Amino acid sequence: MLLVLGVIGGAVSLTSAQRAASNIYGFSARSAVSERSVERRFLALPSPDKAREAHQLLTAEPHVAGSPRDRVLAEWVRDRWRDYGLEQVEIVEHEVLLPYATDVTVDMPSRNWHASLKEDAVDGDPYSARDVGVAYHAYSASGDVEAPVVYANSGNPADYDWLAAHGVDIRGKIALVRYSMPYSYRGFKALTAEQRGAAGILIYSDPAEDGFKKGKTYPNGPWGPDSHIQRGGIVYDFRVPGDPLTPGWASVPGARRIAASEAISLPKIMSAPLSWRDARVLLESMGGAEAPSAWHGGLPITYRIGGGSTRVHMRVRMDDGVRPIWTVTARITGTAQPDDLVIVGNHRDAWVYGGVDPSSGTASLMELARSLGALASQGIRPKRTIVFANWDAEEFTLTSSTEWGEQHARELGEHAVAYLNVDSSASGPDFKVSAVPALNRLLSQASRDVLDVRAGDPQLVANRLGSGSDYTVFLNFLGVPIADMSFTGAYGVYHSIYDNHLWMKKFGDPGFERHVRMTRIWGVAALRLANADVVPLDYRATAARIREFVTETTDAAGLADKQALRPLVAAVDRFAHAADATGQQIDTLLASDSPNRTAALALDRVLMNTERAFLDQAGIPGRPWYRHLIYAPKPTYAAEVLPGVAEALERDDRAQLEQQVAALVAVLTRAAAVLAPR
Ligand SMILES: [Zn+2]
Numbered sequence: 001m002l003l004v005l006g007v008i009g010g011a012v013s014l015t016s017a018q019r020a021a022s023n024i025y026g027f028s029a030r031s032a033v034s035e036r037s038v039e040r041r042f043l044a045l046p047s048p049d050k051a052r053e054a055h056q057l058l059t060a061e062p063h064v065a066g067s068p069r070d071r072v073l074a075e076w077v078r079d080r081w082r083d084y085g086l087e088q089v090e091i092v093e094h095e096v097l098l099p100y101a102t103d104v105t106v107d108m109p110s111r112n113w114h115a116s117l118k119e120d121a122v123d124g125d126p127y128s129a130r131d132v133g134v135a136y137h138a139y140s141a142s143g144d145v146e147a148p149v150v151y152a153n154s155g156n157p158a159d160y161d162w163l164a165a166h167g168v169d170i171r172g173k174i175a176l177v178r179y180s181m182p183y184s185y186r187g188f189k190a191l192t193a194e195q196r197g198a199a200g201i202l203i204y205s206d207p208a209e210d211g212f213k214k215g216k217t218y219p220n221g222p223w224g225p226d227s228h229i230q231r232g233g234i235v236y237d238f239r240v241p242g243d244p245l246t247p248g249w250a251s252v253p254g255a256r257r258i259a260a261s262e263a264i265s266l267p268k269i270m271s272a273p274l275s276w277r278d279a280r281v282l283l284e285s286m287g288g289a290e291a292p293s294a295w296h297g298g299l300p301i302t303y304r305i306g307g308g309s310t311r312v313h314m315r316v317r318m319d320d321g322v323r324p325i326w327t328v329t330a331r332i333t334g335t336a337q338p339d340d341l342v343i344v345g346n347h348r349d350a351w352v353y354g355g356v357d358p359s360s361g362t363a364s365l366m367e368l369a370r371s372l373g374a375l376a377s378q379g380i381r382p383k384r385t386i387v388f389a390n391w392d393a394e395e396f397t398l399t400s401s402t403e404w405g406e407q408h409a410r411e412l413g414e415h416a417v418a419y420l421n422v423d424s425s426a427s428g429p430d431f432k433v434s435a436v437p438a439l440n441r442l443l444s445q446a447s448r449d450v451l452d453v454r455a456g457d458p459q460l461v462a463n464r465l466g467s468g469s470d471y472t473v474f475l476n477f478l479g480v481p482i483a484d485m486s487f488t489g490a491y492g493v494y495h496s497i498y499d500n501h502l503w504m505k506k507f508g509d510p511g512f513e514r515h516v517r518m519t520r521i522w523g524v525a526a527l528r529l530a531n532a533d534v535v536p537l538d539y540r541a542t543a544a545r546i547r548e549f550v551t552e553t554t555d556a557a558g559l560a561d562k563q564a565l566r567p568l569v570a571a572v573d574r575f576a577h578a579a580d581a582t583g584q585q586i587d588t589l590l591a592s593d594s595p596n597r598t599a600a601l602a603l604d605r606v607l608m609n610t611e612r613a614f615l616d617q618a619g620i621p622g623r624p625w626y627r628h629l630i631y632a633p634k635p636t637y638a639a640e641v642l643p644g645v646a647e648a649l650e651r652d653d654r655a656q657l658e659q660q661v662a663a664l665v666a667v668l669t670r671a672a673a674v675l676a677p678r
Contacts, residue, residue, distance in 0.1 A: 024528060025441045026536030028590045035531055038380055039524055043450070045371035046519040048512035055363040055512065058354070059501040062132050065349035065393035066098045066323035073348055074326040077390050080366060084373030086330035086388060093324050094251040094403040096243035098396055101136035103317035104272050106202065108285065109146065110311065115278040119497045120227040122219045127500040132352050136316070137186065137271040138233040138396045145199045145270070146313040147173050149282055150306050153295040154180035155189035155203070160196045166289065168307045171197035174314055176282055178206040178297055179230055185468065185637040190234040194269040200314045201271045204279035205230050208298030210492035211276060222507040223492030226277040231351040231495045235397040236265040238635045240625040241472055242402030248625050250407035265397065270316045286310045325392040327400040330369070332376050334385040334530060340604065341412070342529040343387040343419045344368060344522060345401065345470055347394030353500040356491060356508055357424040358394065360515060364425040365390065367519040382530035384417060391470050394423070398472050405473030417535050417608060418481040419474040420525055426514035428489010434462035435483035436475065437541035438611060442528055443483060450521045463545050464641060467633030476628045479612035481537060485522065487514045533595045537607040539675055540583045543576035546630060549641040561649060564657050571668035578672040582606065585677045606675060613671035616663050620644045621656060629667050
């Protein structure tokens, strides 16, 4: 970096106004002036027209993971990155369990009715007129069953409890449930149905959630039309993500594989997605009692429980294929600390065309690579290395990011500064960012500077992290600080054929300005992580959040459990004390015009190792792959904080609670020791 700034000699001193205006966390005042100059040049580079061109190409054809088109796009990304001047550009292949459906049917034999499992062409959208094959749920079990159908609302445990209390036994029957807001991962619905003994599950998109009850439907509005179908994975990746047959190690050639019967992430239940138009036929033919009012969706019908004479025949055949998938990686090698890695990533594979998910993110990533590559070719290089990753099979089970993270665990453990994820970059105008608290300061400053978002807004960066995208391996398995960003809005065509280039041009981001805003905020965050005098990780924020998590957990606990939780208070105090002391040490160091380089390098190691210290090698009970003791996803993908402790409390298991409190005290104590000034 900073070659352009050679003009700032050692003798230049800054006025206090200049100092205040140029304040960037992790930078001395003088370095911040240089950084702002680099950023000004960077910010001028991303182009909405180029983002649109990339988006049009990426979404020209369906490109599900492992398909020929997915390979073509991997090569396109690789070739563009070479054109842009990135280094070590390569396609990394993993062979993973990636089943495609060969046959899915849902019928009502008594009425000679067959669910379409396909979407209609709509006016003016040639993308929607193509045959893209039958919709399915990845990692559904194969099977063939005819059974009565039962409406089970959202398919959560409480819904089945209600049914049982009203004399409806789900065992051996087919559950019909709806995708729900607040969002609950479809794999959790499948697991719940499996555990309750259902023979199969059908998940449909009710118009109350993403259709006409929300507003105008496509092509007249952004919401889902009557035949839209939400495809998706149902794998139990809240237990372990990545290739189900290589849990915890990489699917490199010759890797050991477990039997499918031993894989804890593979569902044993059949599952299929339905449009509301198909589900309506079932719902209208169902008898039984009227469903409780909270279960009524947006259709103008009487929602009934069923369970009697309406029988559905459901067949799913999966090919159980092991297929190659392709991660594209590249880097811009740092000038001063080339071993230290700032990683930016997005996935490429889509359920169909992937207009929002993920091609908006991929188009933003391409503009990021082009812009940073252009700076590097002008001699403006980062201090630390920036790594670019374009993942594959995210839609199946966060697959290629998980395999790559497992493959490079040692290097990433030693050298990853942070991972910045963007999945869908633009479905509307609202900027959303979630991150580990150590990145709050970086992200709120970058948002203020790039997006004009109020920096002081404590709600700007969400610190409750679940799962559902490629940051999971970095946070939960490797202990690398992560952030996840998007621009969101009215979006009812998720994982359907209508999530395409035309939808984006009409509704999501007509001018492709949001794509480019994402490139800018993403790039500035990456540049600051790469160029800072001291890596901008602020553990004072982490300490404050953990204290909040401990307090709310304790407040919600019973009297005896409160007692068991008490050791956490002192452990948080120790960590907070270390965070304060080191924070002051950093502030003092950066107050100097030329910060001591040896001290800065030592602080870098300390700050990178601190997030790592939250890992417990034993992991959370029952799911050892999830090693971070502050965060894990619930099976719904919702955030769970202090997961080991939270789950012991939920199970009301005192022995496990004491053991998990001890484990959490141990990681907090270790993190405090890592972080303490020396
Ligand atoms: Zn995605």
